[in-house]
Amino acid sequence: MAKSESSGDTGRPWQSYHTVYTNAKAGMEGVDKEKVQRIVYEMSKGSKYFENEERKEAYIKQKIENMQDQIAKLTDADISHYQKVADKRILELEATRDLTRIWLHVDMDAFYAAVETLSNPSLNGKPMAVGSMSMISTANYEARRFGVRAAMPGFIARKLCPELIFVPVDFKKYTHYSDLTRKVFQNYDPNFMAASLDEAYLDITNACYERDATGGEIAEELRKSVYEETGLTCSAGVGPNRLLAKVCSDINKPNGQFVLPNDRMAVMAFISSLPIRKIGGIGKVTEHLLRDAFGIVTCEEMLQNSGFLCALFSRSSADFFLSVGLGLGRTDTPEVKLRKSISNERTFSATDDEAFLYQKLADLAEMLSVDMKKEGLCGRTLTLKLKTASFEVRTRAVTLQKYIFSSEDILKHASKLLKAELPISLRLIGMRMSQFSEDKDGTPSDPTQKTLSNFIVTGDATGSNMDDRTPFGSDLKDEHFRTQLKASLPIDNHKLCHSDFRDPLESSEIPDAGNCNCILSYDGEMKKCDGALNKSKANFEGSSLDNVDKRTSLPNDEAVSSSNQKEQYLWVDDYKCLLCGVELPPSFVEERQEHSDFHLAERLQKEESSNLRNLTPKQRFIPTDKITSPSQNRRKKHKSSSTGKYLPIDTFFVKSNRNS
């Protein structure tokens, strides 16, 4: 943390350059923070990266000032109102406190670095970092003493520690060791939650009971067992929920553990003086904001400022902050964790060479398609991520009417998105696919269809499933709505939140499963369907609808792209539509594509309506907005990027309940 908050001390400019590198981390106790700060600053100063950081910093400052203004404007009546709101909410949250589970968080010590040392013992005792000159993934404890740490670029690390040894990342190795640790975890909680290769959460309640052991004893035993199996040390935290267990595992790192008893008094005492930055989900920005706008530094102060928090933040953010103040966290084990997106991105030296950029795009599309096929995924939202030479990040997205997975389809749409941004000098391109077909959480493929499972979002101990953007204070008057909501749900929503709620219609009987190269087997796993790929390439000649999504009944892109030949003879004399007579010359490629889409949609709709009585109610649903006419479906024109302008911010946002 920088010592001087308000800049203006010109003698030490580095003190106002806020990096994450001086934040307290295990193994960095004896570090000369002032020196690290200065070197990081000097290495960065004047770079494009630095300039971008300054832009971001100014943006945050603006946010803080805005919030301070809002606080200043609160009347006594406002304050008293929001305090009532807060007090009520605190009681409600307190009522959800669950002290019946014992959670353990395991965190491998300097995992990648430790694995590398294991396979090359000569590294032992020397400062070493896993990563490259541009980025470090993990630093061992010897290197940390120099201020070298994860997420720091290698060239700065070398400046801090000239003898630093660099070892390239080798995920195969880490995965192997990770698997070994997980075999151990399995013995204590078969449903343990892996947070990453080197971290996991275990509900050890049953293990304690079965072995007649305390949480601390189980932690000791587990750590010993991990060491025996792998030769690697880890640290553990034991607490009544995941959020607290995670905080605890950091306390006696490395190779140590800390137990927080399942006792309300103990929890409150523990939390009271804990800096908010120790909480997972509170990062540099939130820490900064809460400190400068509210004077909040410790978790206890969240409660002391509860009224203001409720007045200024969205409901979900305020709930999260209050939960932190109470030391609450998740205690349930979600049945399955579904992937929501899949992405890749690559950094390169900045260029505006369009041929190069398109080639990168093609490479990424190919890689992404391979990854998607591996997991049997098809998605309908494609997001292009661009980082300009000046580190400005832009995202451009399209949501298609058809689920895609092939590199050709991905590239086709990604190219369109990129094209709209040219000319541009980029240093990174990335792409992400989301909105998967048959999301395993029971969300129907048809995104417009509302079902109960759509309505009930997630398991949420805080009961904050309602519109987050509703100002928190308004919920006192919304009691009526809440009651209605509850009454409309036949079952306690905690029971329904997990994926055990599945519509039988979503099983493998889905008629168009072949359309996306994957089927959903009964156990909810995506299984690759051999031959589906070829099948989906088949055209729709002879009005066969085999390859077309019958639920959405759309002029899908796959069909269109595979029907280019068909598209040819839709045009009489090469410019006049055979079906409606509209005239479009061959050079109007996109327009013609859209036009044929339109006729296809028409046709499908007709066929669909004649088939309706044979389908289940769910399959019958044809969203009318999906029947696009040529004039709809036009690509939206992006306004020029608004980045760089600092607009007044009315509210701030923080993710809530992110204590995974």
Added chain:
DNA sequence: GGGAAAACATTAT
């Protein structure tokens, strides 16, 4: 005005 999609931002490993 409201809902969906897009854009932007934060966090974590």
Added chain:
DNA sequence: TTCCAATAATGTTTTCCC
């Protein structure tokens, strides 16, 4: 010499369209 990553999730704000 080199000059700030990749992946995923989630939340807020803005834009678009009906």
